[in-house]
Amino acid sequence: MDKQFLGEFEQMVLLATLRLGDGAYAVPIREEIEREASRRVSRGALYTTLERLEAKGLLASRFGDGSDERGGRARRYYSVTEPARAALREAREAMANLWRGVENLVEGR
């Protein structure tokens, strides 16, 4: 498979999914990003991204049980695949490489 490059929002979604472990479905993923990255996330954008990441093989999903409050509709739980972990590592390395030597300039010290 070709090397996968990740957009910023895609990275956030993958990281939030990892942080949530077994309980990762769209509602907590969105909350996690909003809380930890202090950023508004539109539901539409999140669902589109989840769908795309799964199509690229970076996320895998399984269905849970449907509860009454959801009108019997099952939750879709996501987990991060091995290629995604590799892509995340590379993204972090790329960033770290670029950051090297410029921290002081950015921090304004």
Add this chain to the structure above:
Amino acid sequence: MSPPRLAERLLAWAVPMGSFGTHMMGDLAEEYVRVRSRRGRLFGDAWYAWESVRLGGRFIVRRIRGRFAGDGNAGNPGPYRGTGRSMLRDLAFAVRLARKQLGVTAVIVLTLALGIGANAAIFSVVSGVLLRPLPFEDPDRLVHFVNMRKGEHMFGGTFSYLDFEDYRDGVRQFEDVLAYLPGARTVLGRGEPQRIATARVSGPYFDLFGVRPAVGRFFLSEEDRLGHAPVLVLSHAYWQESFGGDSAIVGSTVSLDKEPYTVVGVAPASFEDPFGDPVLWIARPPIFDAQRHSRHGYLITLIARIRPGVSLPAAEADVERVTTRLREEFPDKDGFHVMLRPVTEVMLGDFRAPVMMLFGAAALLLLVACANVANLALSRSAARVREFALRAVLGAGRGAVVRQVLIESLCLAVVSGVIGLGLAALGVDLIIRIGGASIPRGHNVGVDGLVITVTGLITVASAALFGLAPALYAVRSDPAPLLRGGDRGGEGRVMSRLRAGIVTVEVALSLVLLAGGGLLLRSVWSLWNVDVGIETENVLTFMVTPNDDDYSEREHLSAFWSELETQLSTVPGVVAAGGATQIPMGTGMTSCFGFQRDDRPPPEPGQWRCAQARTVTPGYFRAAGVRLVRGRFPDERDGPNANQVLAINETMAREEFPGENPLGKRLTIQRTSQEIVGIVGDVKQGGPDQDVVPMVYTHQAQEPATWMRERMIFTLRTARHPLSVAEEARRAVWSVDPTVPITDVRTMERVVADNIQAPRFRATLVGAFAVVGVILAILGVASVITYAVSHRVREFGIRMAVGADARSLIRLVVGDGIRLTAVGLVVGLAAAAAVARLLQGLLFGVSSLDPAVFLGAPALLVMAAFLASYVPARRVGRIDPVKALRTE
């Protein structure tokens, strides 16, 4: 706590099918529950609606993109690739434009949403009441037999038991003929004594409708025979409410008036009884047995199913054959005949005309809204003439420009349509509440699939309607002079004329609405102000129904009623108290009793006359405020063993004793000779719009039959607000007997208001539409004047420079506004007069060309137009001629 249905349905339609959409909707539902429990239902519903529009919108755009532009990656050109690209561009442009002019966009969307919402709401009523098929098998073959005599209903169209049997066994073109008798029973042992509506029916009642029980079974054929075991079927609503929907109820017993009945089944939730809303049905009740030899006890309603393929006239001829035989056999049935009324008509007949009228009013409102939006859209186009010219010069064909403008209109309309549907969902609840019992099948009314579809069509139609003028305007302009930047005056004039035309239409339409609303409101006013013959202020009424078995002795029942009157008179705040077997405009049995004068020979068969009879306690006349004309009221001295007396009303005195003094004369009613001791004032028993009928009043203690006074409606005249004595009155009744149910507690004013609920409902809705319509029309006038003023700044500057004073210029502008309105009014008056004629059947006490309405409505519009022109015209006074001339 499930999300608002309408929003959920829209979302389900918008998001992709399959698992992806499903879990997404589940997520949103889950969050909805959280939001709602934190912020309340209203906020939760609004939140859900907003989020589903955002989410759904995203997926709709994606789907359109996929269709028109292909999916991009695969290089798959969508089926409409060429047009798609540019339409998508138009769409994007329209959205940008709408965002840039947020104020105008908001006004346009709100105006349209009101118009579309009003239509969607009224259409929901049309759809739920008139279009949704009745929940019966082949409802067109179900008919109600109406007993008539010389063209008039006899006893509400009812039959005696023997008549029923003769019809049932004599007709050939019917599958079955069944008997129906409404009633009320008391349920004891379930908290406060509860009075419920019942229906007593022949055994195969439910089979006639072809419905299946929700639980258990319906009546068996042996349960249609004399002396069978007492069984009943519960209505679905009562089963849910009182038995928690427990299926184990089948086979258990329920006590009605202390008599045990076995529950055999529950009717389906969808079942609608054509003759009312009974809580339970009793199979072949004892009263049928008691009546089984009666030829003259007109009690029973007949319903039947015609055989397939038999026409209504053929069925009617079949019935007439039996009627002819009955007429020959029983001379006093001379002049009788039977009319067959389809059950659909029984249930919906009276409602069709009013609801179509409301639909018409809503359509007018939508037209006004469209005109208003066309006006706003035109002024927006005017600001964009240069843009259109530029597009034309750069090679855009006419088609492209028209498409651009129409897509903009469609965009606005679709957003308005969605908001309009939301408004309709709220509006429907309100309509049902205002309409109350005057809307048949009200529980069926809601925003359903058909309503959404029709609203979609209405939305597209209105987009075409209001988008047309700006679209045509956009392509008619010659680009050359515009690009040079000259001749705005000429453009302005064309524009002014176009907009003036639209406003004329708007004023005319809103006048039609205003006049219609005015006439309906005047009708309600007239109904309120009819002297119904009783005092309606400060009167409390309620029904008391003692248990038959406890008061089967005549003396016992008499004592109960008189003790009740005494106790209720002593309640603090009560000035007078009394009971009657029926109060004016109240629910209950209206019975007409044949009578004859003792000093005249008995009338020929078929020639006897009848009077309504009321049995009362002596305090009733004072409590209800019935006038004494001559003689005296029946009172305490008229005991069970004293001379039998009665009072008659003025109408009866006039019709039966013309030129004579009825006092002291005797009448025989129900085989009892009675002396007339008083003449009392006429009371409109049926309601303010009904005629007064001959009427007799007797003292309850002189009434030998206990069934004649098995229940009474008490009226209390009070010194303070009537409802404030209700609690003590209840206690007073229960101090006499704690097991009697007290029902239908209402002030007399409420009784009258409920009686005229249908006209009030119509007037309220049309009135509300008229107010919105007039506001829109006046805004239209104001916007045209504002536009004209801003385009004539230079002209006014010149006029002022050559010596015109500001005041005369203001007069000029205001004059324009009034003239504009006046043209609309002339057109509108003609249209209103035509519409008023259509309304005639719905009017009361007001001519369809009522001068107050036909002068008042235009006057109101002229005054409003004056204000709407004067406010923008004042700007003329502030024009600085020097500046004005320099700007151009």
